[in-house]
Amino acid sequence: MTYYCSNCWKEIYKGTDVCPYCGINQSVLEQESFIKKLIRALKHPEPSTPVRAAEILGELKAKDALPYLIELTKISKDPFIVKAALSSIKKIEDKNFVVKTEQSISKNGIINLQ
Ligand SMILES: [Zn+2]
Numbered sequence: 001m002t003y004y005c006s007n008c009w010k011e012i013y014k015g016t017d018v019c020p021y022c023g024i025n026q027s028v029l030e031q032e033s034f035i036k037k038l039i040r041a042l043k044h045p046e047p048s049t050p051v052r053a054a055e056i057l058g059e060l061k062a063k064d065a066l067p068y069l070i071e072l073t074k075i076s077k078d079p080f081i082v083k084a085a086l087s088s089i090k091k092i093e094d095k096n097f098v099v100k101t102e103q104s105i106s107k108n109g110i111i112n113l114q
Contacts, residue, residue, distance in 0.1 A: 006037065009045055035062050042072050042085075050076070051084040058088030066092055 003014050007024040018025050032040075041053035042065075050072065057065040069092070072085040 004044065004046075006040055009040075009043055035060065035064055038062070039065050039068050042068055047078050047081060050078075050081045054081070054084040054088040058084075058091035061092050063092055 001014070003012050003016070004010065005012050005016075005019040005022060005024060006026065006029045007019060008022040010019070010021040012019055012021075017027065029037075029040075035057070038053045038057050038060075039062075042050045042057075044050055044053070054069060054072070057069065066089065069085045069089050073082050073089070076082050076085070
């Protein structure tokens with residue numbers, strides 16, 4: 001079984017406390033909310049993980065995840081991930097937010113994530 005840092009998603013050894021790549025302490029990440037973990041999982045290098053994470057975020061109607069899902073549809077080259085993100089966005093759908101996001105994209109050319 002392969003282990004990944006839940007911050008930078010690089011491969012690490014099982015039981016590693018501090019990621020040698022980004023320096024994040026894994027036990028700090030353990031305390032994150034479920035939603036935050038799912039948002040992080042959207043960047044996972046194993047394609048089935050972002051698909052599953054997007055699906056769950058859609059089921060939970062996690063509005064916090066919307067900017068990340070929208071970004072994912074733009075940066076991901078995996079059609080399954082894009083499809084999962086799009087259907088999740090539809091489930092969460094907040095029309096005002098989507099319109100606002102599209103306006104900020106046309107203005108800046110990029111979505112600003114906090
Ligand atoms: Zn890391």
